[in-house]
Amino acid sequence: MDNQSLISLYRKMLLVRVFEDKSAEMYTKARIAGFLHLTNGQEAIAVGAMSALNADDDLFTHYRDHGYAILKGASPESVMAELFGRATGTTGGRGGSMHLIHMDTNYWGGYAIVGGHLTLASGVAAANQFHGNGRVVTCVMGDGSTNIGTFHAALNWAQLWKLPIIFLVENNQFAMGTTIRNHSALPDVYRKADGYGMAAEQVDGNDVLAVHDVIARAAARGRAGEGPTLVEAVTYRHRGHSMADPDVQRDKAEIADWKKRDPIHRFANEVLLKRGIASPQDLEEISAEVEARVDKAAEFAENSPEPALDTLYKHIYMEPVSNMQVGGSLIRPPQIGARVASSEGENGRQ
Numbered sequence: 001m002d003n004q005s006l007i008s009l010y011r012k013m014l015l016v017r018v019f020e021d022k023s024a025e026m027y028t029k030a031r032i033a034g035f036l037h038l039t040n041g042q043e044a045i046a047v048g049a050m051s052a053l054n055a056d057d058d059l060f061t062h063y064r065d066h067g068y069a070i071l072k073g074a075s076p077e078s079v080m081a082e083l084f085g086r087a088t089g090t091t092g093g094r095g096g097s098m099h100l101i102h103m104d105t106n107y108w109g110g111y112a113i114v115g116g117h118l119t120l121a122s123g124v125a126a127a128n129q130f131h132g133n134g135r136v137v138t139c140v141m142g143d144g145s146t147n148i149g150t151f152h153a154a155l156n157w158a159q160l161w162k163l164p165i166i167f168l169v170e171n172n173q174f175a176m177g178t179t180i181r182n183h184s185a186l187p188d189v190y191r192k193a194d195g196y197g198m199a200a201e202q203v204d205g206n207d208v209l210a211v212h213d214v215i216a217r218a219a220a221r222g223r224a225g226e227g228p229t230l231v232e233a234v235t236y237r238h239r240g241h242s243m244a245d246p247d248v249q250r251d252k253a254e255i256a257d258w259k260k261r262d263p264i265h266r267f268a269n270e271v272l273l274k275r276g277i278a279s280p281q282d283l284e285e286i287s288a289e290v291e292a293r294v295d296k297a298a299e300f301a302e303n304s305p306e307p308a309l310d311t312l313y314k315h316i317y318m319e320p321v322s323n324m325q326v327g328g329s330l331i332r333p334p335q336i337g338a339r340v341a342s343s344e345g346e347n348g349r350q
């Protein structure tokens with residue numbers, strides 16, 4: 001990587017960090033409602049991974065998704081506005097923190113149901129394979145997700161069909177407050193791939209260049225028709241599970257120890273400063289630029305309108321109509337658990 005690309009990695013990690021800190025501040029000021037899961041400490045994974053993929057590759061993530069949306073190409077303004085629930089947000093203020101989507105850049109979204117997106121991501125990988133479009137899917141999840149049924153269903157299918165997909169586990173060693181040793185029979189997550197004969201790699205998730213290399217290899221494998229890869233990136237989150245978590249379960253000394261391995265400071269010290277790629281003053285300037293950019297995003301969100309009341313029912317399931325004529329048949333609005341009458345008759349679609 002040339003010097004400019006290395007500096008860009010630093011700038012991006014810092015942008016994700018500062019964006020998260022600003023989100024936390026806005027949450028405490030009650031500008032952001034609902035849940036807010038921050039990614040402080042885990043930035044090297046998102047930045048390293050996204051730097052190794054093509055712009056049109058597909059991305060699915062869990063709910064720790066702000067950085068991914070920005071790195072994929074959504075503006076910090078639109079992401080902050082989404083957190084604020086404003087009309088200018090990535091999904092018009094309807095999704096909020098856990099459901100960022102940016103289809104212009106093939107970011108299929110953040111998902112709140114743990115593991116629920118894995119089979120969806122495999123479906124898109126199957127579509128890519130069918131169309132031969134050369135796109136690879138990256139599906140990001142936490143370590144806790146690897147105990148869920150859909151994890152195993154998705155891995156089995158992906159390996160069986162040699163789908164072009166990377167399952168990227170951000171192993172921050174906790175599912176909420178439960179340690180990986182207490183929630184997973186196999187704490188070495190990458191070894192779960194063995195059950196399906198799938199390629200797997202474990203990587204230091206606090207080393208942005210190492211993550212870049214692993215994801216580049218996995219993407220090449222997917223594009224060459226060699227199938228999926230399970231990547232386990234080992235890291236640690238600096239904050240509680242979400243803003244609602246007072247973080248009393250984790251060991252304070254352990255948190256402090258991992259903060260010494262902060263991926264951003266580490267990259268600045270061990271790569272940029274040590275190799276003379278940037279001076280301390282350069283880094284300060286980058287920091288000031290990033291802070292200003294994020295302040296602007298918060299200002300934009302603050303000044304954006306709420307979604308108009310008459311759009312309340314848009315983009316939920318369907319336009320709410322009392323009845324609808326389709327092909328001469330009367331379609332009743334669906335009710336949960338009820339059959340939907342169709343031209344195929346009562347026993348047709350359910």
Ligand SMILES: Cc1ncc(C[n+]2csc(CCOP(=O)(O)OP(=O)(O)O)c2C)c(N)n1
Nearest residue numbers: 064112113114142143144145172174175176
């Ligand atoms: C199917 C399902 N079960 C439980 C939850 C509640 N829940 C939300 S986050 C979480 C922990 C997930 O941990 P992990 O996958 O390691 O991700 P992390 O938050 O550490 O990034 C749980 C149990 C949920 N959202 N979905």
